[in-house]
Structure formats: structure tokens, C-alpha cells
Amino acid sequence: MGYCSGRCTLIFICGMQLVCVLERQIFDFLGYQWAPILANFVHIIIVILGLFGTIQYRPRYITGYAVWLVLWVTWNVFVICFYLEAGDLSKETDLILTFNISMHRSWWMENGPGCTVTSVTPAPDWAPEDHRYITVSGCLLEYQYIEVAHSSLQIVLAVSVDSQPLLLVPLGLFYFCANVHTNGICG
Secondary structure (H helix, E strand, O other), X not given: OHHHHHHHHHHHHHHHHHHHHHHHHHHHHHOOOHHHHHHHHHHHHHHHHHHHHHHOOOHHHHHHHHHHHHHHHHHHHHHHHHHOOOOOOOOOOOHHHHOOOOOOOOOHHHHOOOOEEEEOOOOOOOOOOOOOOEEEXXXXXXXXXXXXXXXHHHHXXXXXXXXXXXXXXXXXXXXXXXXXXXXXXXX
């Protein structure tokens, strides 16, 4: 009974992760944030494999999913530190999230709740010609806190007490071996 309850919970949490990461993926695409787009894409694939492994009971898929969750939590902690400018990190650097391909920032920077965007003319000499130079004011919630909230939600879903993905692996393997053992194949 414990495994079935844990398995159903894991399926529910995986579904929630998919919905939340797809929402996040859309806004990262709108902001041309290439590193998060790549991380989100890998996460979507791994969550789908984790769902498949849970439904079809494939221990290797479940183990891979659990290992990926550790990396996913690490990535989201990095994103939180990046936007809160912990240590030497600065949200003003282009290299980290856009691979220095573009000067784009978080979509929420200009489109956050209550934000007013004003074009600055004339643009400074250092501003690229194909980009508009703007100021953003009046935001009810600054964009970095929205990004931190997205990453925090991903961490909560990954280490959710109800899903316990890292504890499900040994429990699932024990359950599998116990079932096979009763049929005389294991141990």
C-alpha cells in the first residue's frame, strides 16, 4: 500500500512539475533566456521519463529522475542566487543566462505586474541599434523576485515531502525485489 500511495503522489508531483516548468519555459522563451530554456527542456524530458518509469515501474528511469532532481535543485538554487546577486553573481551579466548571444533579460523585467516602460531617447552610444533603450518603473513586484519565486516553486516541487523521490527509489527497488523473491527469482 505504501508504494502505491507514494507512486500516485509521485505521478501527481510530476504532473505539477510539468505544468509549472512549461509555464516557466514560455516566459524564458519570451525573454530569450537560453540557459534556462535548455535546463527547462532537459527537465521536461526527464520528468516525462520519470512519469513513464513510475507508471511502468522502470527502476532505472526512477533512479535517473531522482538523480536529475538533485541537479535541478542545484540549478534552481543557482538561479535564485543569480537574481538575488549573492556573492560575485550579477543579474546584469549577459554571459550566464543568454550565453552572451544577446542582451535580453527576464521577460518579467518589462512586463511585470504594474510595470511602466518608458523609452529613453536618444539612446546612449553604447546601446546596440537593434535594441530599444528603456527605463522600467512602478513595478508592484520586481522581476528578480518573480524569477526567484519560479525557482523556489521548482525546488519545493522537487523536494516535496509528499513525493519523496529520493526515498522512493530504495523503496521501489525493495518492493520489486520482494515481489520477484516471492516468485523464487530474486535472492
